[in-house]
Amino acid sequence: MNFSDGRGRRLNPRREHTPTVFVDGSCKNNGRDGAKAGYGVYWGPQNPLNVSERVSGRQTNQTAELKAAHKAIEQAKSQNMDKLIIETDSKFVIKGMTQWIGNWKQNGWKTASGRDVVNRSDFEKIDQASQGMDIQWKYVPGHRGIRGNEEADRLATEGSRK
DSSP states (O other): OOOBOSSSOBOOTTOOOOOEEEEEEEEETTTSTTOEEEEEEEOSTTOTTOEEEEOOSSOOHHHHHHHHHHHHHHHHHHTTOOEEEEEESOHHHHHIIIIIHHHHHHTTSBOTTSOBOTTHHHHHHHHHHHTTOEEEEEEOOTTSSOHHHHHHHHHHHHHHTO
């Protein structure tokens, strides 16, 4: 059976849906003594996969952002997803996973300036978890009223208070 859009172009009636998840990190007193970081993963309203957790280990906003992305990928894999759109307001995470990680690996996990990659273990975990998955990293501006991002931010803030 052929489906067309009325202009002669064929449509795929079984177009695959790629799940979208919003991730965010939060850190109260980021970079100072007493910092408390949390992360949020938001799949949708009342979704049982939504997560609000406190970060273990290094308490920074960047660590929290990375932990959120890793958690989302692990959850997707546990649900047998092989495609995923991750929406985040962290350009650091997006650039790290799409632009920088290849060079870091080639350079023995050194930055362009020759310093150690600070969040190396988190990037390695995300890279490992991403194997066999088609992941699209999408930037979404934070604090602009985009529901998924606002909900992930709320979950991350709650996580930092645990």
